[in-house]
Amino acid sequence: DSLRPKYSKILLKLSGEALAGEHGYGIDPKVIHGIADEVREVVELGVQVALVIGGGNIFRGLAASSAGMDRASADYMGMLATVMNSLALQDALEKVGVITRVQSAIEMREIAEPYIRRRAVRHLEKGRVVIFAAGTGNPYFTTDTAASLRAMEIGAEVILKATKVDGVFNADPAKDASAVKFDRLSYLDVLQRGLQVMDATATSLCMDNQLPILVFNLTHPGNIKKAVMGEKIGTLVMG
Numbered sequence: 001d002s003l004r005p006k007y008s009k010i011l012l013k014l015s016g017e018a019l020a021g022e023h024g025y026g027i028d029p030k031v032i033h034g035i036a037d038e039v040r041e042v043v044e045l046g047v048q049v050a051l052v053i054g055g056g057n058i059f060r061g062l063a064a065s066s067a068g069m070d071r072a073s074a075d076y077m078g079m080l081a082t083v084m085n086s087l088a089l090q091d092a093l094e095k096v097g098v099i100t101r102v103q104s105a106i107e108m109r110e111i112a113e114p115y116i117r118r119r120a121v122r123h124l125e126k127g128r129v130v131i132f133a134a135g136t137g138n139p140y141f142t143t144d145t146a147a148s149l150r151a152m153e154i155g156a157e158v159i160l161k162a163t164k165v166d167g168v169f170n171a172d173p174a175k176d177a178s179a180v181k182f183d184r185l186s187y188l189d190v191l192q193r194g195l196q197v198m199d200a201t202a203t204s205l206c207m208d209n210q211l212p213i214l215v216f217n218l219t220h221p222g223n224i225k226k227a228v229m230g231e232k233i234g235t236l237v238m239g
């Protein structure tokens with residue numbers, strides 16, 4: 001039945017930069033509103049949606065630490081950046097009528113629930129979108145790893161990894177016009193060829209637990225829904 005979604009529970013991973021729009025920094029209200037609208041469409045299909053958002057539009061731990069800052073402190077700042085993005089996304093979603101909860105891996109009682117797995121699962125069952133903020137709560141990790149970990153914990157069927165290009169290519173499509181997109185890849189292909197999907201920690205976590213990753217282009221409106229419906233877009237990474 002092609003009218004029914006392929007997945008009933010997804011984890012959507014957005015990079016922080018996805019919120020920045022043309023400015024490359026901060027949060028663009030138009031862009032975040034567009035994303036919220038697309039998420040709403042998917043929620044209305046009855047799909048359970050969890051979200052993890054990066055922080056690269058505000059602060060990146062690795063960049064700050066190569067400029068001399070203590071790595072762990074810089075990473076904690078990066079995690080705080082993801083909390084800001086999560087609150088912005090929560091606001092945008094609620095403006096379009098989607099009920100949400102933010103759960104933070106670093107406790108911040110006044111603005112977010114603490115991360116409690118069983119509670120997150122319950123919110124999802126009730127049709128609420130759960131936004132997982134503050135990454136894994138640990139320095140030296142990334143929000144891709146947080147996305148993989150949370151997806152596993154809540155029993156998501158797939159990670160939808162949003163990017164600025166149509167999927168995974170054998171070369172950078174922005175620089176090389178002859179770059180070819182892969183429709184499907186194995187986890188080992190990704191790891192061995194060093195392809196830009198997610199970092200190795202996140203990829204191997206998905207491999208060990210057989211969690212598929214669909215890499216797709218967020219800049220084409222409607223793609224989140226297409227991905228959820230199982231249309232042939234992007235690159236699917238699995239066994």
Ligand code: UDP
Nearest residue numbers: 016054055056061075078135136141142143
């Ligand atoms: N971060 C971290 N632990 C985590 C998740 C994130 O230390 O579990 C920090 C890290 O410094 C990272 C920053 O938060 O640079 C922002 O996350 P990320 O770079 O993954 O965001 P994205 O590139 O997806 O915007």
